[in-house]
Amino acid sequence: MKKRRLKKKVKIIGIGIILLTIIIIVLIKLSILFNSYEYKLKKIGYNKEETSIILKLDEDKVDEIITLELNKDIPLLIETKYFMYKNMHNYLDFYNKNSSYNLRDVVEIINTNRNKDYYVDIKSSDITKGNLTLVNKYYALNKEYEPVELKSVNLQYAYANNKLIKEANDKYIELAKAAKKLNYNLIINSSYRDFESQEDIYKAKEKTMGIEKTDELVARPGHSEHQLGYAIDIDLYKTEYDKLENTDEYKWLLENAHKYGFILRYPKAKENITGYSFEPWHYRYVGIEVAEYIYKNKITFDEYYAYYIEK
Ligand SMILES: [Zn+2]
Structure with missing residues (x-):
């Protein structure tokens, strides 16, 4: 009799332990579930797809x-x-x-900060980024900044007194030679501009046009990419500057400049992002890899910089 009672007790204790273990496991699982991101997001109201995103x-x-x-x-x-x-x-x-x-x-x-006014919260351009340095209405170079290794552009492909950083210079010559093979004559009208000449240009325009119109067309001193030595304004023989857009040369440049590391810096329909009117003549050297990315993805350099360089 005693033995049997003992056996029964052991059985009850055994079952008790098993039940307790199961309860503990269930509680642990439930607490994991309630603490999971999936549960919390579902409780807020996100569906399965939104949660996984x-x-x-x-x-x-x-x-x-x-x-x-x-x-x-x-x-x-x-x-x-x-x-x-x-x-x-x-x-x-x-x-x-x-x-x-x-x-x-x-x-x-x-x-690209375009919810903020131009020229209000100005940061210094980070010149350590080399040919990917951003200069725009929010990022400026200081008065003293002058690029090293400026090289005069060959007069066959530029008007006098045009200088570019050597790397950009070499690539531009390759681009101009490729164009020449198709009988397209590219010539640089303007390239490196120091702070003082930007100041002169801005002040002269401001006198005749007023600040608002001038800001649309010309960068304030220190805010021009031309001070970097990586920007060019392309002119064509026999073509008026502002008619460039309708030429075969322009169409060819649009489809080929990236192969030499140049991008159309202020494209059409991106005025609200670049902060500039469409400039079919202004190209910027950023290197082949980045130029190809920008060309293929149709983004502005401003957004490329925010996403890939500054991030
Ligand atoms: Zn320009």
């Missing part, structure tokens, strides 16, 4: 999204090309106030 971000970023209210634009933004997390709140604010834009436009505008 958000979970592509780093942990600290998901941690932040979990503290925010449901916003279905967040996963859509993450999927937008050139999305940068550090700009997310700015994208959302801007989109809220400007709902007529699409998300790609919003990303482009915010990445």
Whole structure:
């Protein structure tokens, strides 16, 4: 009798331990589930697809999204090309106030600071970036900046007194020679410009046109890429400067300049991003690899810089 009772007790204790273990396991599993990102995002209101998009971000970023209210634009933004997390709140604010834009436009505008006024919050251009240094209405070179290794451009392909950094100079000559083979005569009208000459140009225009119109057409001193020694204004024999756009040479340049490391810096329909009117004559040397990327992806150098260089 005693033995049997003992056996029963052991059995009950055994079953008890097993049940307890199962309960503990279930509780652990439930706590893992409730603490999981998937559960938390679902609770906020994101569906499975949106959750998987958000979970592509780093942990600290998901941690932040979990503290925010449901916003279905967040996963859509993450999927937008050139999305940068550090700009997310700015994208959302801007989109809220400007709902007529699409998300790609919003990303482009915010990445390039175009929600801010020109010439207000000015940063120094980072010249350590070499041929990828950004100079625009938000980034400026100082008065003293002068590139090293400037070389005069061969007079066969430039008017007198044109200088470029050697690398850009060599590549331009290759480009001009390739053009020449097709009977296209390229000639550089303007290239390196020091701070003082920018000042002279700006002041002269300002006198006749006023600040607003001048800012549309000419960079303020220190804000011109020409000071870098990597920018060229191309002219054509027998063609008026502002008619360049309708020439075969222009069309050829558009499709071929990138092969020599040059990009059309201020394209048509990108005026709101570059901050400049369309300039069919102004090309900028950025090296072949970057020029090909910009050509293929049809983005501005301003956005390329924000996404790939400054990021
Ligand atoms: Zn120019």
